[in-house]
Amino acid sequence: MVSEQIDWDALTFSFTPTDTMYVAKCKLGEEWTKGEMMPYGDISISPAAGVLNYGQGLFEGMKAQRSVNGGIVLFRPERNAARLQSGAKRLGMPPVPKEMFLDAVESVVAANARWVPPTGKGALYIRPVLWGTGAILGVSPAPEYTFMIYVCPVGPYFKGGMHPISLKVSDEYHRACPGGSGGVKAIGNYAPGMMPSKGAKKEGFAEIIYLDAVEHRYVEEVGAANFFCVKDNVVYTPELTGTILPGITRASIVDLARSKGYEVCEEKIDIEFALQADECFCAGTAAVISPIGSICHGDVCTMYCNNEVGPVTRELYDALTGIQTQVDPDEFGWMREVPIPN
Ligand SMILES: *Cc1c(COP(=O)(O)O)cnc(C)c1O
Secondary structure: OOHHHOOHHHOOOOOOOOOEEEEEEEEOOOOOOOOEEEEOOOOOOOOOEHHHHHOOEEEOOEEEEEOOOOOEEEEOHHHHHHHHHHHHHHOOOOOOOHHHHHHHHHHHHHHOHHHOOOOOOOEEEEEEEEEEOOEOOOOOOOOEEEEEEEEEEEOOOOOOOOOOEEEEEOOOOOOOOOOOOOOOOEHHHOHHHHHHHHHHHHOOOOEEEEEOOOOOOEEEEEOOEEEEEEEOOEEEEOOOOOOOOOOHHHHHHHHHHHHOOOEEEEOOOEHHHHHOOOEEEEEEOOOEEEEEEEEEEOOEEEEOHHHOOOHHHHHHHHHHHHHHOOOOOOOOOOEEEOOOOO
16 A cells, blocks of 8 residues: 555544554573564464463553644653653563653654654554563563564544543452552453453443452543543542552643643542543543543442533643644653654
8 A cells, every 4th residue: 555545534543554564583691682673574483472361461541643844753662662662670570671662653654654643633553562572481571572563553542622521430340450560561451351252342431440359449541541630620549559550641631731730639439439520531552531421330420620621631632732733832842752763
């Protein structure tokens, strides 16, 4: 497919193969060797690979966007590099050096530049993965690791404008437990959420809200996004206790809200409190900021802002996307321009 033929308006949040991917390898106890770019395609892997048998794998999710200035920009990519490193330590994998991660991300984006949608039509989703690809029989770290990056154009998360979603609190399932792997993007954290999420969708909800696994009362996350609520103009988000994924969007919203004069509380959020809030939204790279129109917990349902986008949600959404598309000045130094060779 040549870029002239890409129908940007038809893009959704689904997989499309692109031109080029990046692959690097590392043996346990050694240094990473320089990665290479290769045509996007299937890879060959041992059936005894640690990632396939024991879930020794991590992923990251980022976006490259075409800014209003015409350049291609990344949002805080050094944060993704750092998060992949902390995940690697947790799963016994060799951390990828930050500079190597950033160079690789830039190279893949540059090589697939024709797949970056025009401003406002979506983004190039970037998926770095780190896997134990060496063969291992016993439950222990694999002897060899692969760090790969592939990219995929995606449409805007909300086509035709933001619309609030309805959520259901799960009393049955938990996403993570203290001391587990919920605080890193371990691949094994995601499959267990698929069935609960599918069940909620069948009942007409967009996603599940997970509560903490110990007291079953504090809000943790919304599917694979972080939770926020607003009450009397104070912005609340669950504190990072190790069971919540430290989202880069989450951290950025905390900084943005404070810079706009809001008080921001990072603390335990009782679901009863969230049900009394004025506004709720969830946040992550894919959805940016998604307004929550209603939450049901058992038979109790709360509707927020008459099922419309709340004012604080709207303000933070506009501020964040304004910085990300470079409509507004990058006062925090969050944006990184990808050099595109001619
Ligand atoms: C990736 C992810 C998020 C959002 O993180 P961002 O860095 O903002 O994209 C939130 N929760 C979970 C469980 C995630 O996997």
